[in-house]
Amino acid sequence: MTLARYATLLVLAATALSGCVTSPGGRPQLMVISPEAAIVESRRAYISTVQKLSREDRLLNDPLLADRLRTVTGRVVGEAVVRYPHTVGWQWSVALIDEPETVNAWCMAGGRMAVYSGLFERLDLTDDELAQIMSHEISHAIANHTAERMSIALVTAVGLIAADTIFDAEDRDLSRAALAANLAVSLPNSRAAESEADRLGIELAALAGYDPAAAVTLWDKMATVGGGISVPFLSTHPAPAYRRETLSGLVPEMRQLADRGTGQTHPVDIVH
Numbered sequence: 001m002t003l004a005r006y007a008t009l010l011v012l013a014a015t016a017l018s019g020c021v022t023s024p025g026g027r028p029q030l031m032v033i034s035p036e037a038a039i040v041e042s043r044r045a046y047i048s049t050v051q052k053l054s055r056e057d058r059l060l061n062d063p064l065l066a067d068r069l070r071t072v073t074g075r076v077v078g079e080a081v082v083r084y085p086h087t088v089g090w091q092w093s094v095a096l097i098d099e100p101e102t103v104n105a106w107c108m109a110g111g112r113m114a115v116y117s118g119l120f121e122r123l124d125l126t127d128d129e130l131a132q133i134m135s136h137e138i139s140h141a142i143a144n145h146t147a148e149r150m151s152i153a154l155v156t157a158v159g160l161i162a163a164d165t166i167f168d169a170e171d172r173d174l175s176r177a178a179l180a181a182n183l184a185v186s187l188p189n190s191r192a193a194e195s196e197a198d199r200l201g202i203e204l205a206a207l208a209g210y211d212p213a214a215a216v217t218l219w220d221k222m223a224t225v226g227g228g229i230s231v232p233f234l235s236t237h238p239a240p241a242y243r244r245e246t247l248s249g250l251v252p253e254m255r256q257l258a259d260r261g262t263g264q265t266h267p268v269d270i271v272h
C-alpha cells in the first residue's frame, strides 16, 4: 500500500470515528466499518474461506455431529432472532472444519460461523457446553464485535501488513475490508468485548434451555487442554482470573431465564 493510500484510509478512519456508536452493553465502540459493511465483507471472506477448505478436503462430513450442531445452534439462534430481530435475515450457518488438533470456534458478522473438530475431540463437550460456545460466539457478532475488530485491523498498519503476509495470493483478490474480516477472527477480543459476549451468551443459552453452569465447566475444560494442542480459542479469548468467578456468579440469575425462552429453533445451515 502506498503512503498516500494509507493516509487516505487514516483520514477516512478519523472521519468515521467522529460518529461513535454504542454496543448493546453501553460501551463506546471504534467503528470505522459499519455493521452492514462488516456483514457484506464477512460474507465474501467466509465464502472464500469455505471454498478453500472444501478444495483442500478440510471440511468434516460427520452427519451425527452435524445434526447435533444444527440442533444446539438452532435453539440458540431461535432465541437470538427474537431478542435481536435485526438478525432474523442473517445467513446463520456453521462450517465444520476437520482439524482434530485445533480447539476453536468463531462467528463473523452476519451469523456465519465455524467450529473446529478439535473442540469435540479434545473437550468431550456436553450439549450445554456446546451451547455456551455457540451463544458466546454469536453474541460477539450480535454486539458488532466483528465490525469493531475489523475497524481495529484496518486502522493499524500492523493489521494491513499482517493481512498481506498471512493470506495466500488468491485471497489478495479480496478487498482489503474482506481481508480485515478474515483477520478479525484471529485478533484477540478486548476484555470489555469478552465481558459483553459472556453476559449476552450465557443469557441466550439460558433462554434456549441450556444449563448456565456449563459456562463455568467449559472454562475449566479449556484450562486443562495441553500437550501440543492448538487452542486459538484461548488466545483470542483472553481469560482474566475473575472471568470464571463472574460467570459463576451469574448462574442463579440465569437459571431463572430457563422457562422464559420461546422454545423456537431457527434453521442453521451446516457447511461440510
Ligand SMILES: [Zn+2]
Pocket (backbone or CB within 6 Å): 136, 137, 140, 189, 194, 197, 236, 237
Ligand atoms: Zn469471546
